Amino acid sequence: EAQVTQNPRYLITVTGKKLTVTCSQNMNHEYMSWYRQDPGLGLRQIYYSMNVEVTDKGDVPEGYKVSRKEKRNFPLILESPSPNQTSLYFCASRGIGTGGPRAKNIQYFGAGTRLSVL
Amino acid sequence: KQEVTQIPAALSVPEGENLVLNCSFTDSAIYNLQWFRQDPGKGLTSLLLIQSSQREQTSGRLNASLDKSSGRSTLYIAASQPGDSATYLCAVRPDLSGATNKLIFGTGTLLAVQP
Numbered sequence: 001e002a003q004v005t006q007n008p009r010y011l012i013t014v015t016g017k018k019l020t021v022t023c024s025q026n027m028n029h030e031y032m033s034w035y036r037q038d039p040g041l042g043l044r045q046i047y048y049s050m051n052v053e054v055t056d057k058g059d060v061p062e063g064y065k066v067s068r069k070e071k072r073n074f075p076l077i078l079e080s081p082s083p084n085q086t087s088l089y090f091c092a093s094r095g096i097g098t099g100g101p102r103a104k105n106i107q108y109f110g111a112g113t114r115l116s117v118l
Numbered sequence: 119k120q121e122v123t124q125i126p127a128a129l130s131v132p133e134g135e136n137l138v139l140n141c142s143f144t145d146s147a148i149y150n151l152q153w154f155r156q157d158p159g160k161g162l163t164s165l166l167l168i169q170s171s172q173r174e175q176t177s178g179r180l181n182a183s184l185d186k187s188s189g190r191s192t193l194y195i196a197a198s199q200p201g202d203s204a205t206y207l208c209a210v211r212p213d214l215s216g217a218t219n220k221l222i223f224g225t226g227t228l229l230a231v232q233p
Contacts, residue, residue, distance in 0.1 A: 004161075009159075031219040032219070033219045033220070035223075040225060041225070042122070042207075042223040042224060042225045042226070043207070043209075043221070043223040044223075045218075045219075045220050045221070048218055048219045048220065049219075050217060050219070056218070058218070058220060059220075090161060090162065092162075092219075092221075094219055105150055105152075105167055105169075105211070106164055106167060107152070107162075107164060107219075107221060108164075109154075109161040109162040109163075110161050111159060111160055111161040112159070112161050
């Protein structure tokens with residue numbers, strides 16, 4: 001089954017304690033992104049990656065890091081979390097093919113990670 | 119700067135009604151527009167995608183239209199069912215190259231279909 005898997009689904013942590021949210025896709029997609037969703041603000045892109053070892057900032061990258069060492073994985077790293085990073089996070093991926101799960105333009109999203117930073 | 123707005127923010131209808139959700143965007147230079155459904159704890163599911171050169175797309179009871187010149191899209195749901203209850207999100211892809219893989223989202227319409 002074509003899917004994007006995020007872990008953990010729920011996380012409560014304290015200010016300053018480094019954490020990583022993992023994201024993995026099984027569709028051999030080139031593009032991957034991280035978004036955060038906040039009430040009244042919608043989803044906003046944090047970082048994106050066009051392929052292995054190619055990453056760049058989205059609209060709200062401050063306080064976050066990412067890496068793309070393998071095509072299937074795109075972890076989101078919070079080196080020193082702060083309360084304003086309390087949010088619902090989504091990983092998304094997209095292929096560049098012509099059909100099926102790799103069809104270009106169709107974004108696949110993970111189920112989300114709800115993070116609370118105390 | 120592209121902004122996407124969805125009206126209404128919430129909608130409650132009795133089962134069986136036809137309904138329309140609205141999405142507007144400020145910059146007509148878009149590559150495509152997608153409608154998503156968001157269920158609690160289940161992430162986002164793509165419902166319909168309309169390329170900028172298209173006027174509408176249909177899937178089952180869903181029909182999405184796009185009027186790029188006026189910056190508007192509508193999602194029409196026929197014969198609504200309680201299972202249609204969810205948050206519906208509209209998103210535009212602003213760049214032609216797709217290099218940023220960015221979608222710009224509206225804040226959604228929370229739909230409740232009453233049995």
